[in-house]
Amino acid sequence: MARLVESLSNFFGRVEILARGLENERRAAELALQRDRPLEARDLARTILASVPGSPLGLALWADAAEDAGLDHEAAEALAELATLVPWRADVWLRLGQARARMGDMRAAEALERAADAPEEREAARLALLDLCDRDLWAGDPARAGRWLDRIGTPLAVIMASGTELPAAPGGAGGAARLVRAEPSSVDREVALRRAECALALGDVAAAARYAPVLDPERIDGRGALVLARLAFAEGQWSSALDLGLRACILDAPGSAELLTALIASCRDVVLVDRARRVVTAAGLLEEPAWAAAFAFAEGRRADARAALSRGLSAGHAGAAAALLRLATETRDLDALHALAARDPGRLPEDLRTLREGAVLAAEGRHRAALAKLERVSGEAAAWAAEIASGVITSWVPGEGIAAWPDLLDELGRSARALERLDLVTSVEAIAVERERPLRVAVVGEFNAGKSTFLNALLGEDVAPTGVLPTTATLHWVAWAPDPFARIVVRGAPDRVVPHAGLKSALKSLAADGARVERVFIYAPIERLKRVEILDTPGFNAPDPDHIAAARQAFDEAHVAVWLLDASGPMKESERRVLSEIEGLGVPVQILVNKADRLSPAELAHVLVHVQKSLEETGIGSYAPPLAFSARLSLKGKLGDAAALEASGWAGVEALFAERIVDRSAQLRERALRRRALRIARELATVAAARAAEDRTKIEETRATHEALRAAAAKLRHDRRTIAASIENALEPARRALVADLRPLGDLTDERKRTDPGLEAYVEERFVARLTDPLVQEIARHAGVAAPPAAGASVRAALMGAVAALPAPAERVDRPLGRVLEAAIVAFAAALVAAAEVGLPAAPFALLSQRAAMIESALAAKA
Ligand SMILES: Nc1nc2c(ncn2[C@@H]2O[C@H](COP(=O)(O)OP(=O)(O)OP(=O)(O)O)[C@@H](O)[C@H]2O)c(=O)[nH]1
Ligand SMILES: [Mg+2]
Incomplete structure (x- = not known):
């Protein structure tokens, strides 16, 4: 940019300088500036200013000299004073803004805004707008940054590239066509570059891509190369992203190293990575943590990448924290998260901090606290949190041994309560009770x-x-008690308690009386019954359906079953059918062949072979060999016949009972408990999934409604003028009523009309009262949506504001209401937007459904 002193000296303040005999100093100062001796020029400028304080020329010389000498404070001081003398000069404000920006002075933006507003020097104003845009871009406010660019105007070449309709050019269509063919100017390129940056910062790749053609790759600087590299990266064009990124990096564009390391880290193309490595090695950067990490990561050496970044973080390398964070989230690397938390905890976003705390609690074995933390993680980290939670829950159900029942049951109980399934709450509680009870063996057949x-x-x-x-x-x-007795539970009558010897006759007489026996308990002081x-x-094939139902019930109650076959006709079709069905329930079944005394040893051996074969054919497994x-x-034998006992084969049965059932009661019980818990988890998962789907539908519906409201609001705003015009007619009846309301005021003098405050209030009140409702209805009709509850109040407020600004009362009714109606339409649109801002309904069941599914799959894997 031209020196200030040159652009000012022609017409400003030369006279005083001449008058004070300082012309020589002035000339010497300009010469010193030309010869690149700014300190000399600065001394001369100060000499001038000492004699002619506030001389614009002196100040301009001082500012130029101070700028050249890199004395930003002095330059700013001189420029600030000069700006007050020539406030219409955009270039002075621009340079003041830039000097202040270099000093980090907060008032830089203010000066730049003055430059952008100043009438002289379009070029300076444009540069100020670009600077203002850059400031907002760096501050992370791309939306505001774009607003500055709006004031420069849309570059024609960009319009061409985007295919957007051209605005009518002055001088008609021919003029527009001529302009379209023009090469993009340097302003076009500057604006397009920033437009693309804004779009990228807003995550709108498509919009950024529309500006790319204006950024000629042959002519771009580092910043432009970086934008194109980002764009290529976002579009998955690795090779050109890498080339452009390297170019931006070589040209020292800020942010290029971050882009390149991210690019390399996520690149799986060996050739590309190698090309990047050669350039980075040549630049002597390979040992730098961010680069070392990127290459390590590209090659799958995650631990090395983490170590390099941790090193970089401790050494205070810019970008190491961001890279570590990216590594942590992209690969769900907890160690990277820990490294970051240890060195730079401020970099961890809230959700990741919570996730890390949850992971730490999980590692410490504080599972429930961990789950409570993890379920609070939302957003992008939620899937990672769910993975950790799933790990915790899976660990509750080990392949061998006993599950973490208190945790499992607590979780299942919580879900059941949240889903208001009291039946399942009871089932969960029953499992807790069950854990303390002896093993139950059902004898079936x-x-x-x-x-x-x-x-x-x-x-x-x-x-x-x-x-x-x-x-x-x-x-x-049959259960343990210190004394032998039997208890008969009879429906609708008190229990009958009888000695063992009296059970048969008691049941017979109850049957003869037609009583319904529900259950019989036989208690005996046999030690083994304490455990089993x-x-x-x-019988499963009994003709009475009640018998069959009771037999089936045994499978709900039992941990293990013993199926008795009759040796004289084992594995009948009916038996196979039921056994297959039982197999599906998951209850282990031990097959015993009874009545062996009816067969010869040879026959018995034959039968056993038949049983074994038949089991294999039907795919039914016996818990231990039959x-x-x-x-x-x-x-x-038990009653005293030693020979019978010897011949009975009881010893084998006894041993099987002791070794395979009593001694393994813990495992058998565990299996049964897992089966029951799995049934509950399955049901909970199904119910929760259905409720979660309802939640989702509700959210989708609300989202669609919000979308429609926003669209309606945008349309109202956009078409407000035409809508106002058509409403004007529709309001005719309301207006007539209003005219009638105001008729009594007709005879009052103008003086009175102007000064009577009661009168003013009356007019306003009637105006608002007559117009609000019809207006709300009309606008809603045009918008095609129901008026939200707040619309009435908004429109009323807008009318109040508008009517106060209108001229004399009568004219408020006589003239077209255009502007007033537009204000009301905009207020209505704002009410629509506000209605669309109301939060989406909560989705409490999504998490519940996820948890239930985790428990289900943990149990299903090991049930
Ligand atoms: N030969 C022989 N007969 C037996 C044997 N075990 C039971 N029985 C007889 O088979 C018949 C049926 O015996 P139960 O014990 O009542 O049979 P269950 O399976 O309880 O029959 P339900 O209660 O009707 O389902 C009785 O007459 C028994 O005496 C055995 O080992 N050998
Ligand atoms: Mg029986």
């Missing part, structure tokens, strides 16, 4: 298989009734 005889053998006592016809009608529950309880069940025995002989 078809009727007449010998189940009750087997139970009696186990008890060593002939307690339960047996017989060839379907005998056992309800569940018989036995359920005797009705065993043959005789329940009848076992009972006989």
Whole structure:
């Protein structure tokens, strides 16, 4: 830019200088400036100013000299004084703004704004606008930055490139066509560059791309190269992004190193990475942490990348924190997050800070506190938080051993309560109780298989009734008690308590009386019953459907089942069917072949082979290999017949019971508990997913409504003039009513009309009262939406404001209301926007559904 002294000296203040005999000093000072001796010029300028204080020429010389000498404070002082003398000069304000900007003076923007507003020197005003734009861009306010550019105007070449319709050029269509063919000017390029930067900063790649053609790659500087590199990166054009990025970097464009390291770190093209490495190596930058990390990362050496960045962070390298943060989030690298938190905690966004705290708690084993933290993480980090939460929950269900039941049940209970499923809350509580109870073995099979005889053998006592016809009608529950007795639960009558010996006759007489026995408890002081309880069940093929229902119920109650086959006809079709069905429930089933005494040893061996084969065919597994025995002989033996006991095969059954069931009761119980918990989790997950879907629909609907409101508001604003014109007619009845309201005022003198405050208030009140409602209705009709609740108040306020500014009362009604109506339309639009700002409905079930699914999959994997 030209020196100030040159542009001012022609017409300003020469006379005083001549008059004071300072012309020689002036000339010497200009010469010194030309010869690049600014300090000499500065001394001369101050000599002049000492004689002619406030001389514009002296100040201009001083400012030029101070600028050349790099004395920004002095330059600013001189320019500030000069600006007060020639406030219309854009160039003075511009230089003041720039000097202040170099000093970091907050008042730089103020001076630049004056330059942008000053009438002289369009060029200086334009430069000031560009500077103002840059300031906002650096401050991270791209929206405001773009507003400065609006004042420079849209470059024609950009309009051409974007295909936007051309504004009518002065001089008609021919003029426009001529202008379109013009080469983009340097102003066009400066503006386009910043437009692209604004768009990129706002995340609008498509808009940025529209300005790219104006940024001729042959002519761009580092900043332009960086913009094009960013654009190429955003569009996935790695190769050109890299070339442009390297060029920007070599030209020292601020931000280029950050872009390049990000680019390299995410680039999976070995050739490109190698090309970048050669350039970076040549520049001697390879050892710098950000670069070292980027290359390490590109090669999958994540730990090295992290280490390099941590080093950079400690050494205070700019960009290391940002790169570490990117590494942490993109690869879900907790260690990177920890490194960042240790050195630069301020860089962690709120969500990542919470996530890290949750992860730390999880690592410390404080699982529930961890989950509570993790569920607060929203936004982009939410998926990562969910992953950590899922890890915590998975750890609750180990492959071997006992699950973390208190945690699991707490979580399931919370979900069940949140979903208001009290039945499931009860089921969860039942699991907690279940954990403390003995193992339950159900003895199952078809009727007449010998189940009750087997139970009696186990008890060593002939307690339960047996017989060839379907005998056992309800569940018989055998449990420990210090004294032997039986309790018969009868529907609609008090329980009957009888000694063991009296059970058969008591059941017989109850049956004869037609009483409904619901359940029978047989208590015995047998030590083993403290750990394992036995359920005797009705036959699965009994003709009475109640019997079958009771038999099925046993599978809900039992941890393990023993299926008795009759050796004389084992694995009938009906048996296979039920066994397959049971297999699906997941309850382990032990197959025993009873009534072995009915067969010869050869026949028995044959039967066992048949059973084994049949099991394999149907895909049914026996918990331990099937065993043959005789329940009848076992009972006989237990009652004192040693030979019968010997022949019964009871010893094998006894050993199986002790080793495979009693000793493994913890594992068997665990399996059963997991199955039950899985059922609950599945149901919760289904219910929660359905509720979450409802939430989503609600949110989508609200979002669509908001969108429609915003669109309607934008349309109202845009078309406000034409809408106002058409409303004008529709308001005719209201206006007539208003005219009638104001008629009594007709005879009053103008003086009175002007000065009577009561009169003013009356007119305003009537104006607003008559117009508000019809206006709201009309605007809503034009907008095509229902008037939001706040619209009435907004329009009323706008009318109040507008009517106060109108001339004499009568004229408020006589003249077209155009402006007033426009104000009301804008107020209505604002009410629409406000209605669209109301927050979206909460989505509490999304998280719940996610959690339930995590528990479900953890349990399903190990059930
Ligand atoms: N030969 C022989 N008969 C047996 C054996 N075990 C049971 N029985 C007889 O088979 C018949 C049925 O026995 P239960 O114990 O009542 O059979 P269950 O499976 O309880 O029958 P329901 O209660 O009707 O389902 C009875 O007559 C028993 O005496 C055995 O090992 N050998
Ligand atoms: Mg029975």
